[in-house]
Amino acid sequence: MGDPTVYDVAERAGVSIATVSRVYRSSDSVRAATREKVLSAAHELGYVPSASARGLASRATGVLGLCFPDFADPEAEGTALDADEAELSFYGDEVIRGMERAARRHGYALLISAAHADRAGEVLSDVAGRVDGLAILAQDVPPAVLDVVSRRLPVVVLAGRVSPGLDRIEVANFDGQLELTRHLINSHGLTDLAFVGGAEDSPDAEARFRGFQAAHLATGLPLPERPAARGDLTLVSGRKAAVELLDREGPLPQGLMFANDQMAVGALQALAERGIGVPADLAITGFDGIPLSRQVSPALTTVRQPMSRLGEEAVELLVARFADRGRPTVSRRLPTALALRASCGCGV
Amino acid sequence: MGDPTVYDVAERAGVSIATVSRVYRSSDSVRAATREKVLSAAHELGYVPSASARGLASRATGVLGLCFPDFADPEAEGTALDADEAELSFYGDEVIRGMERAARRHGYALLISAAHADRAGEVLSDVAGRVDGLAILAQDVPPAVLDVVSRRLPVVVLAGRVSPGLDRIEVANFDGQLELTRHLINSHGLTDLAFVGGAEDSPDAEARFRGFQAAHLATGLPLPERPAARGDLTLVSGRKAAVELLDREGPLPQGLMFANDQMAVGALQALAERGIGVPADLAITGFDGIPLSRQVSPALTTVRQPMSRLGEEAVELLVARFADRGRPTVSRRLPTALALRASCGCGV
DNA sequence: GAAGGTGATGTATGCGCTTACAACATGGGT
DNA sequence: ACCCATGTTGTAAGCGCATACATCACCTTC
Numbered sequence: 001m002g003d004p005t006v007y008d009v010a011e012r013a014g015v016s017i018a019t020v021s022r023v024y025r026s027s028d029s030v031r032a033a034t035r036e037k038v039l040s041a042a043h044e045l046g047y048v049p050s051a052s053a054r055g056l057a058s059r060a061t062g063v064l065g066l067c068f069p070d071f072a073d074p075e076a077e078g079t080a081l082d083a084d085e086a087e088l089s090f091y092g093d094e095v096i097r098g099m100e101r102a103a104r105r106h107g108y109a110l111l112i113s114a115a116h117a118d119r120a121g122e123v124l125s126d127v128a129g130r131v132d133g134l135a136i137l138a139q140d141v142p143p144a145v146l147d148v149v150s151r152r153l154p155v156v157v158l159a160g161r162v163s164p165g166l167d168r169i170e171v172a173n174f175d176g177q178l179e180l181t182r183h184l185i186n187s188h189g190l191t192d193l194a195f196v197g198g199a200e201d202s203p204d205a206e207a208r209f210r211g212f213q214a215a216h217l218a219t220g221l222p223l224p225e226r227p228a229a230r231g232d233l234t235l236v237s238g239r240k241a242a243v244e245l246l247d248r249e250g251p252l253p254q255g256l257m258f259a260n261d262q263m264a265v266g267a268l269q270a271l272a273e274r275g276i277g278v279p280a281d282l283a284i285t286g287f288d289g290i291p292l293s294r295q296v297s298p299a300l301t302t303v304r305q306p307m308s309r310l311g312e313e314a315v316e317l318l319v320a321r322f323a324d325r326g327r328p329t330v331s332r333r334l335p336t337a338l339a340l341r342a343s344c345g346c347g348v
Numbered sequence: 349m350g351d352p353t354v355y356d357v358a359e360r361a362g363v364s365i366a367t368v369s370r371v372y373r374s375s376d377s378v379r380a381a382t383r384e385k386v387l388s389a390a391h392e393l394g395y396v397p398s399a400s401a402r403g404l405a406s407r408a409t410g411v412l413g414l415c416f417p418d419f420a421d422p423e424a425e426g427t428a429l430d431a432d433e434a435e436l437s438f439y440g441d442e443v444i445r446g447m448e449r450a451a452r453r454h455g456y457a458l459l460i461s462a463a464h465a466d467r468a469g470e471v472l473s474d475v476a477g478r479v480d481g482l483a484i485l486a487q488d489v490p491p492a493v494l495d496v497v498s499r500r501l502p503v504v505v506l507a508g509r510v511s512p513g514l515d516r517i518e519v520a521n522f523d524g525q526l527e528l529t530r531h532l533i534n535s536h537g538l539t540d541l542a543f544v545g546g547a548e549d550s551p552d553a554e555a556r557f558r559g560f561q562a563a564h565l566a567t568g569l570p571l572p573e574r575p576a577a578r579g580d581l582t583l584v585s586g587r588k589a590a591v592e593l594l595d596r597e598g599p600l601p602q603g604l605m606f607a608n609d610q611m612a613v614g615a616l617q618a619l620a621e622r623g624i625g626v627p628a629d630l631a632i633t634g635f636d637g638i639p640l641s642r643q644v645s646p647a648l649t650t651v652r653q654p655m656s657r658l659g660e661e662a663v664e665l666l667v668a669r670f671a672d673r674g675r676p677t678v679s680r681r682l683p684t685a686l687a688l689r690a691s692c693g694c695g696v
Numbered sequence: 697g698a699a700g701g702t703g704a705t706g707t708a709t710g711c712g713c714t715t716a717c718a719a720c721a722t723g724g725g726t
Numbered sequence: 727a728c729c730c731a732t733g734t735t736g737t738a739a740g741c742g743c744a745t746a747c748a749t750c751a752c753c754t755t756c
Contacts, residue, residue: 002407003500005742016706021744031704046496051478052403053742056711059350061400063459063478070449093441100462101418104471109478111411111459114448123452130399130411130457148394152351265643295613295643353712364736369714379734401712404741 004045013041024049063109064318065127065134066099066311067141068092070114091288091307095137095158098308102315108132121145128152133318135311136160138204154321156314159204167317168331169310173204173287176303176336177211178218180285181257183338185219188345190254190283196241196267197227198259205233205259208287212257228253231263238263242270252282255344261286261293261302268296268343279345289339298342306334352393361389372397411457412666413475413482414447414659415489416440418462439636439655443485443506446656450663456480469493476500481666483659484508486552502669504662507552515665516679517658521552521635524651524684525559526566528633529605531686533567536693538602538631544589544615545575546607553581553607556635560605576601579611586611590618600630603692609634609641609650616644616691627693637687646690654682 006017013020015038022030023038030038041047055061069092092114100110111131115123121142127134133154136146146163149155156167184190195212198205209227216223229245231237238258245256258264264286271278278284278298286293289304313332321327340346354365361368363386370378371386378386389395403409417440440462448458459479463471469490475482481502484494494511497503504515532538543560546553557575564571577593579585586606593604606612612634619626626632626646634641637652661680669675688694 007742017743018707018745019705021742022705025744029704034704046499048473048477048496048500050404050742052400052409053711054477054744055400056398056404056713057742057744059711059744093445096444096460097441097462100460104461109459109461109475111457112444112448113452113457114445125396127457129396129402148396151394152396292640292643295640297645355712365713366715366737367735369712370735373714377734382734398712401741402714404743405712405714407714407741 003050004042004047005050006047008045009038009042009047012045013037060132061130062107063111063131064099064103064315065111065113065131066096066137066314067113067115067120067124067127067134067139068095068137069139070116091290092137094307095311097311099135099311099314101308102312106315106319108315115139124149133322135314135318137310154318154325156317158310158314161203162331165329167321167329169313169317170331170333171204171305171310172333172336173207174211174214175333176305176338177208177257177287178214179211179336180287180301180303180338181212181215182218183340184255184257184283184285184344185215185221188255188283191221192251192253193224193255193257194228194245194253195224196238196245196256196258196263197230198233199230202233202259208259227259228256231259233260233263235262235266238266239270240266242267246270246274246276252276255283255285257285259287261288261290261300264300264302264343265292265296268298268300278343283345284343289337293339294341299347301341301344301346302339304337304339306336309334351398352390352395353398354395356393357386357390357395360393361385408480409478410455411459411479412447412451412663413459413461413479414444414485414662415461415463415468415472415475415482415487416443416485417487418464439638440485442655443659446659447483447662448659449656450660454663454667456663463487472497481670483662483666485658502666502673504665506658506662509551510679513677515669515677517661517665517682518679519552519653519658519682520684521555522559522562523681524653524686525556525605525635526562527559527684528635528649528651528686529560529563530566531688532603532605532631532633532692533563533569536603536631539569540599540601541572541603541605542576542593542601543572544586544593544604544606544611545578546581547578550581550607556607575607576604579607581608581611583610583614586614587618588614590615594618594622594624600624603631603633605633607635609636609638609648612648612650612691613640613644616646616648626691631693632691637685641687642689647695649689649692649694650687652685652687654684657682 006020010017010020015034019030019034020038023035096112103110111127113123113127117140120139124141124145128149135156135158137158138160140161150166156169157163158169159171162168184193195209197209213223229241231241241263256267258267264284267284268278276282286300286302289302293300293302354368358365358368363382367378367382368386371383444460451458459475461471461475465488468487472489472493476497483504483506485506486508488509498514504517505511506517507519510516532541543557545557561571577589579589589611604615606615612632615632616626624630634648634650637650641648641650
């Protein structure tokens, strides 16, 4: 025998299925006494409404979706005791939490799905069939798929490429790095700075580098043409980049600005081993504001990103679009905040 | 006009809706030529199958659920720039990721929902209506609700109370702490140890304390009756507990074992400020193996928990139960691993 | 006291899909 | 040439709910 349905509850309560449905949909418009009868019948039977049936009948699932890149190596299952992996996805975790909370506040559940870049399309259309609206975090999706999906339901792009007709939220990468770089130049009087970037196809890292360039323009310093080195945004690659720069000929720069915190932390380790004082011999900065940045020694100066706000704002945009499908698309930029700490010469 | 449905695709491809359905369900049993016709028609129309209809017809949603405690202060929205919050839920993040990955491997999507303790029941039944099976992480749910839900679909309890008839996965809190404590006693010759616990209603922290006690039994040392102090598992409370213990009369213990890493890290800060050498004057240990534990100075000796495995195993148990609803319930205990580092006198 | 109004409930249909079953075509075996 | 196994496709009946519409009881109003 299957699970109890509205029919079972209706029969037991001596009412029609419409009344049962009304009790769960909008309790007003049902007399209090009737509602009680229904609820207690439902309770006795252990009735749980079927979201599928509900969704089919009402053409809405009450679920929002979040697709994000899968950082983990699919082969690496079981070796998860290694903490590096956990650090890597940190970024996404905060977005997930922020989005979950905001979704719940609006009465939605959250469906999440990671995908490797090459399977982003399939995963996206699968998710699209299950939700009322979705957010895509820092991921490239085949335009054809994106087009189909976004014609079916509201989509908001988080920290990703500009897509015509889609709402979008980005973090102020450019502005944050601009501000931080000006701080090193103006407040600490450093004029010889180097930037360690990420891969060239990382829009975030590239925007940060442009902010770095812009600060030179703003202060009249010569424009750096390209990053002094590049990593892949991991701790290890930051360490490697630092070592590489140290081994180059010529004088050290006065400051080394990394495209993210993890690389900066890796560099701090390398510099400590080499006996290079931070910030005495060399100022170091990161970007992101991961918790780890506060704990390392010296504490890392960085730019804090409002990751959980990214998730929250995504929900707000989706909800706003549910209310008005025709509203003009928005592209919102979330502000960042400097976290000035010891590694640039500020604070303790 | 609404979104395209099987009917639209069927008409355009010149087949029946059953054939369209078969193409998406089980491509075999449809001739290759027919399948092509259907797929291209679907593509042209921008067809995306409706999960609700699918779920209703097939009585399965293809979604797994995860309910976990909501750590964040509901009022605190917007102040999320504070990184403490992020550290707090760290535990859950890894479980989410592990479960998401395993679910996807088995062809399921993952629905997540946090809930404050007092609303756990409602949230749970909401989620229950949307999924084929679900995991409850470290959360107490009203037995009545749990009963109803678990009669409807498979439920696995993660790091929670024993529930008759439900699959369950726990982490070897007792064994891990036992092993670590024996290490301090046997390898470092420490005989005067103190334990800083969590709240009394934290089953994890209590199990760890019992492991601490058991190690004394095992080595013939006098049995500590109760934790020397208690915190609430936050960094701040660990710091406070450390200060409190230092200010007590009498000699310091030789080692201070904390119920989790965050408290231990807080203690490390307090000790550093007081000029107390770790491990020279006092050995310190934590529990969990959060990434931060490796970065602090001295690196924290701790017990690593396989958090993402918790999520993965949850999926395995659910899938196994889908295959055989009648199989006996299992209670699995995931092994932990010691991470011996500087703060107990090991390593560098 | 009849007409009209209001609120509570029942009736009946369809949401888009899966799937048992029927129908049909095809080819091999006798 | 006929029968049957096999493979492919169509037909039709729900799945559990929401909701437009009909119904009905009970007031209000003049």
